Amino acid sequence: MGLGLAVGLYGAAFGAAADAAGLAVWQAVVLSALMFTGASQFALVGVLGAGGGGPAAIGSALLLGTRNTLYGVRLLPLLEPRGWWRRLGAAHWVIDETTALAVAAPDRRQARLAFVVGGATLYLTWNATTVAGALGAAALGETARAALDAVVPAAFLALLWPRLQRGYPEAAVQRRVALAGAAVALLLTPVVPPGVQVVAAAVAVALAGRPRPAAVTS
Structure with missing residues (x-):
């Protein structure tokens, strides 16, 4: 709920x-x-x-949204929603934050709880603050915009940081994945259209996170 409320405030900026x-x-x-x-x-x-047209705007949005498909593949065996209406509802809430909450949970029951509670809190807060932001855009000063801009990366860092510690299982793999994704995204952001760096980073982290072959002992 805390993550949903914090990140949901960013809806005002949207x-x-x-x-x-x-x-x-x-x-x-x-x-x-x-x-x-x-x-x-x-x-x-x-x-x-x-000043771009509708097709360009929709294309950029779809390109960035492709990462949610990868999240869905990861979450389906974890959440196991039964019935088409549950699958449809769960798919609508498959985003960065809910995926991170579910994957970080210690067991399937808590993963489902984290996904539902986090998704509901974020959805309600995001939509409420969207209205507030659209109605009060003129009153949202530069300081408030800068503060909102810091909310999402701070929340992601809070979710990621425990997975990089030495005590976390496969911490070395987690660090390779994080560094590879960050490096690819930072290098490509200035030179590619929005969304391309996200897809490229996903490919990079998939390669960086491949299990190493077991050593052969005699």
Whole structure:
């Protein structure tokens, strides 16, 4: 719940960005309710705000959203939602934060609980603050924007940090994955369209996280 409330506040920044891009309040609300994946939402309004057309904006949003497919593959055997309506509802909440919460849980029961509670808290908070941001965009000063910008990376660092400690299982693999993903994303961000570095980083971390072959002993 703490993570959902903290990251959900960032919805205010999206509401303000949507207003700056020329979207109506209802359009910002629909995007948060139906798309509900922050990076894709920001990509879409960012392209529109820069003067890009609808196809370019949608393409950027879809490209960034492809990572959620990888998350879904990882979460399906962990959550095992039964029935098409549960699968549909769970798929709508498959985002960075809920995936991190579920994967970090010590067992399947707590993974499901973390996914549902984290997803519900974040969804409600994100949508409420989207409305607030869209309505009060003019009152959101530079200091408030900077503070909101720090919320998401701080939350991710808090989730990631315990997995990098020596006592965590396979900590060396976790560190290789984190460093590879960060390096690829940082190197590509200045030279590729939004979203490409995310997909490339996913490929890099898959390679970095491959199990090493067991040593052969005589």
